[in-house]
Amino acid sequence: MMRDDSLRLPLAPVGDPTERPISIAIVAMGGQGGGVLTGWIVKLAEDAGWVAQSTSVPGVAQRTGATIYYVEMMRPSGNLKPVLAQMPTPGDVDIVLASEFMEAGRSVLRGIVTPGRTTLIASDHRSLTISEKSAPGLGIADSAAVTDAIGVTARQTIVFDMNALAVANGSVISAALFGSLAASGALPFTRTDYHAVIKADGKGVEASVRTFDAAFDQVTAPQHIAFADTASTLETAETRVAPLPPRPTDQRLGERVERIRRNLPQQAQDMAVAGLVKVVDFQDLAYGDQYIALLEGLLVRDKALGGETQDYAFTLQAAKYLANAMAYDDVVRVADLKTRRARYGRIAKEVGAGPQHILHTTEYMHPRLEEIAGILPAGFATWLQSRAGLYRWLDRKVSKGRRVRTYSAGWFIMLYVVAGLRWMRRSSLRHSIEVASRDRWLEDALGMAQTNYALGVEVLKCRRLIKGYSDTHARGQSKFAKVIAEIRSLSLRDDAAEWARRLREAAIRDSEGGDLEGLIKTIRSFT
């Protein structure tokens, strides 16, 4: 605190308080090569005759945790060597290099990115943390929040996907960060000085220099935008619109797209086209017709409920979730997807297999009798289920982990035959169960929409809870049933839609962190 008397004191501080070393913090994830970059920066300064000191606290963080490296550098003054601090001080860091976007955000929270002082050089690619990955649905942190924060905290920002740039140039992110540092002009060294450091390293020099130069050029290019637009934020599904071009090449599909364009409101058209593609791909054109017919029926009801004033939200959500409900996950679908021609090419590209290589894949499958019975004709499957002893015996024979060598002739033919069973799908036990469940769900949604339009829409969205295979699928079903039952019990409240949304969100996160039971208890306490 400034006190009045202190201002009148005659003593001036010793020396110029601004004559401090240049301070650089490198925020990274353990094992990402932050140490290499730190070493380069130290060498850069030492080569110029400066004194440089780096410190780090690797410890357990070296196993993929968040960590920080810190460098200070200064010219010696005659024989006097500067005394350099061992850790960054909030508000007093000149350069922050962040090798990942959330780590950039973390550095802002540490207070080491401040206006008027800090040049922030960050890669905006994301390496997701365990909590983001293990969330049972969408749990990815909002990169836009980081973009907003660095917008007001940093003096200068250089943000782009340095990881992609490094990979494209056959190197690692350290080289891209180093190139961006050089281009930022935050250090008084020339491009040649930087090159010399990389070259002296001796390892992967060529790729490192290439990456360095690419990063340097990208930053210095006139069209480089500091940030905001370049941040690759992961959008949520709700905000995206289907970007499908309008005309299918297949005439028959084209007619059905026409029908959608003609009969459905504009708001739901793109979603319905995507849905059509999904169900036709799942089964056949007739199934697609059924999908459109169902949607048209729902639209009539939607209109009756005043959907026009609601942007046809009911029809839109129905278009989305009905397609998902109709294209359920069964063994036929899995076998079909695994045997398609495009898949081989996609994997080859992903793993970098060329014509000089041979590619095989092994699938990790664990079919149970339940899945097999599902595809059998409903009558026969029901009979089988009623013979408990036989069913158990068969299950023991069937249910075990199987390593399927997809591209060996024998296994491929087997998968191919299973994929070909789609002709019997519509008479199968699984199909009858799915249809019943689908109809019940639509009835529930329509029923609730009668009194509360928004609630009906929320019920449609609850279909999202049903997904996965085997136990996961069963758990999803039971969560869905629980949520719908609860929604029904509070459906007369004015804010029912809001509670329905909360129930669904809690159910999605239920297995990890979320607390569906707790929320249900809370709701029951006031209803």
Next chain:
Amino acid sequence: MAERSFAREVEHLRLGKGEEFRGEAILAITKGLLQAGVSYVGGYQGSPISHLMDVLADAKDILDDLGVNFQSSANEATAAAMLSASVMYPLRGAVAWKSTVGTNVASDALANLASGGVMGGAMVIIGEDYGEGSSIMQERTHAFAMKSQMWLLDPRPDHGRIVDLIEKGFELSEASNTPVMLEVRVRTCHMHGAFECKDNVRPAFTIEDAKNAPKRDLGRIVLPPAAYEHEQEKITKRLPAAIEFIRGNRLNEWFGPDEGKVGIVLQGGMYNNVIRALQYLGLSDAYGTTQVPLYVMNVTYPVIDSEVAEFARDKTSILMVEEGQPEYLEQALNTVLKRQGIATRVQGKDVLPMAGDYTVQAIAQGLATFLEQNDPRLLGNRPPLPDARAVLAEPVVAKLKSVVPPRPPGLCTGCPERPIFAAMKLVQQELGEHHISADIGCHLFSILPPFNLGATTMGFGLGAASSAAFGQRGGKRSISVMGDGGFWHNGLTSGIGNAVFNKHDGVFLIVDNYYSSATGGQDILSSRAPNKNRKTNNPLSKAVAGVGATWVREVDNTYDVGRMREVFREALTTNDEGPKIIIASSECMLNKQRRVRPLVTKAIRSGKRVVKERFGVDEDVCTGDHACIRLSGCPSLSVKQLDDPLRDDPVAAIDNSCVACGNCGEVAEAAVLCPSFYRADVIHNPTACDRFKERLSMGLIRVLQRHRERRRVSMEFA
């Protein structure tokens, strides 16, 4: 040794007189030991001193030339006991470990060593793992120095000063017949800096000389009445000798003006940050030209009463900058001044934080308060201190707090311990939750997401011992986890032997990854790699059998999740008596990749047939439930958002860092999750036979695919 070379670092050890060393301080310390003419070095690896052990382990030639006996000790107690070589012989020896954990283990030997005293210089390099980045409980080694009366050096963070104090430390040890500790904090150990080297020194008196002319002196052995005499000797002889040496050689340092109204006393290790704090206050320049008198204690125990009194005498107040608690030094200063009737006020923890890191910010705030109270004129016109509070208060930054997720450490990509914990999680889904006692090591990451397994950890190698109370039959069995490192450190006797003897009914999992992995992949007794300097390949199973264990199951491929789960199930449900011991072995992936990757690259280049594996996810098959991730947490297994308006949730995805350990496939199969995972095998340099088979099967497959494709409605849009 782990397949990692420290050749470049070893070269540093060869530097001669006048040459400049540049590198990490822990390496400078290693070089300093050789310059001081040590005869033997021991220790136990652990952050932040692992590097010292690693480099010496690779420096056999240099050590042989100098006649230095280096060994990786079984544990810190072994290392401390090794110092007994300096009791009767003029041999200089040094040992190193992570503290306070290592000092805890070593304290019995250290107390005995300090009681009888030493003839040759005996030094413990203490890696003080305190503050940010630490992996252990927050305590001070200072207490051990005081209780056993060992001198504690806390050098100013400057390579030259540290190396100098190693040499002086040995001399101090010899002059006062007392073992010495040299304390270096985490950041200092990993600090890059430079110093001018001296030649390495070959000890005049060698280990062999000692063995050939053995000596004994009953007076040096801790047994009454000698033990009583030792205590007297500590006070009447060794302490005064130490004080004289420390004063005479000016091991402590003074900076700034001779006189002043106030002064600062500080631990050597605090020096750099104190100078920066003074600079913020306008009281020093960047080169350490301070306007406030500083007394830098490079020796923090013993406190040199006369130096303290002299420094304090004409000042109204002094500030003790002492990191950690309790505030031993502040108390000592008060005692000194009070006893001598000096009225100077001692401040310290009243204006500085009692606990935690002494960051520049914390010191600057404490200093400002101290000067405000005692000599506000010094603060002059108060330049603004660096301050991020305004920025942190910005709404967009405040909002960020709830956005940025924590990033805890976790198991590496392909870690062989992941499938073990996946299996444990699966077996608990069947049999209910059990009490699990964890241990120190990589496997401790089981306590974090996504596994969330393990209730306690009581110290290295004590995972098995810490379930001792749960050994009776009845109720659900306890599970204890221990690594191979902890097993050889002490777990064989403290845990397994104890459980066998007391007929413990619980399950004991020993995680064997062929190395002491968490500390950097050092070899241990059961390591599988041949090591020409050490005897490895001693199986854990023989050791547990040797102490009488009968129910032992070995799993030689931890990635077999199904088998792992079966073994757990059996161990938790069997009616057999006594401890149920599971030894789960697979090589540490980090070390394996270091070893194998160059070989694979070479083989491919030389035209040999090599199958490279990687895992992948069929994104159309994945439903975005992420159950697989909750049983994995592998860094290479992530999620990605698809460009599909019909899908709400991101799907699983595997990136290029995958090492094809197989865990995700195994888990998906064992837990009956989903059929999305596949393993892709890419055959490099295929043989003619491979080609032939490929042409046949792919020919057929393409015909079938084309056939079905023709009948399918095309989903293309143009």
